[in-house]
Amino acid sequence: MSSMRTRLALSVTLAVLLSQAAAAADLDNSYVQAPYPQPTTFDWSGAYIGGHAGVASSHLNPFSNGKGLAAGAQAGYNFQFGSAVLGAELEGTYMGGTDQNVRGGNLDEQWRLAAKAKAGMSLDKTLVYGTAGYTRTKFENGSNVRRGPGWEGGYLVGGGVEQAFGNGLSAKLEYNYVMTPDVKTTTNVGTTRTDIDSHVIKAGINLRF
Structure with missing residues (x-):
């Protein structure tokens, strides 16, 4: 019984760590680098x-x-x-x-x-x-x-x-x-x-x- 409880605890701990890693990856991917400013064209007016x-x-x-x-x-x-x-x-x-x-x-x-x-x-x-x-x-x-x-x-x-x-x-x-x-x-x-x-x-x- 104790062995089963140990494996269950390890499974829960692993699941929590994986979910945190996935959330961190989503946050990192959500950052979008601002585009470089485009050069303005010459105005002949x-x-x-x-x-x-x-x-x-x-x-x-x-x-x-x-x-x-x-x-x-x-x-x-x-x-x-x-x-x-x-x-x-x-x-x-x-x-x-x-x-x-x-x-x-x-x-x-x-x-x-x-x-x-x-x-x-x-x-x-x-x-x-x-x-x-x-x-x-x-x-x-x-x-x-x-x-x-x-x-x-x-x-x-x-x-x-x-x-x-x-x-x-x-x-x-x-x-x-x-x-x-x-x-x-x-x-x-x-x-x-x-x-x-x-x-x-x-x-x-x-x-x-």
Whole structure:
């Protein structure tokens, strides 16, 4: 009888120890380590100002004859919706006397103003975008031009890529194609109307605030 009581006591003791061990294991497994904080993605929203410089030409090859050195400033505002970025930009550029041929003579592009819309995709700190807008270009008379057009309206399309850095700074590379239609000039051979094409490749820096 005493042997049976001893075995019963040992069984009860073993059962209690096993239940305590299981409870301890449950408590240990119930602890869930807090996840690491996820890095925040870059936000392109907000206003910015900046400057740009590049090469303008009447040919797609920016290093062909008749090119001018373009330089100017821009200001704009971006809105970001998820990875989509929409914005608007105003730009003023000195065109450096880019040469444009017309019948019987040539014109020089001196200044350009542009109002542009932008749409792109954010890849965190990299923004890839397209742009389109309206331009006003100031032409000066070149060789054999007796009467030039002055300021003429045109259209712009293009695209670029912008890379953000710290302290609100970003750098961009952009291409613009500008078409100024029906430009009226009077030369030694008479009065003509010409569609003038301009290609601009420029690099720039923006400061967001």
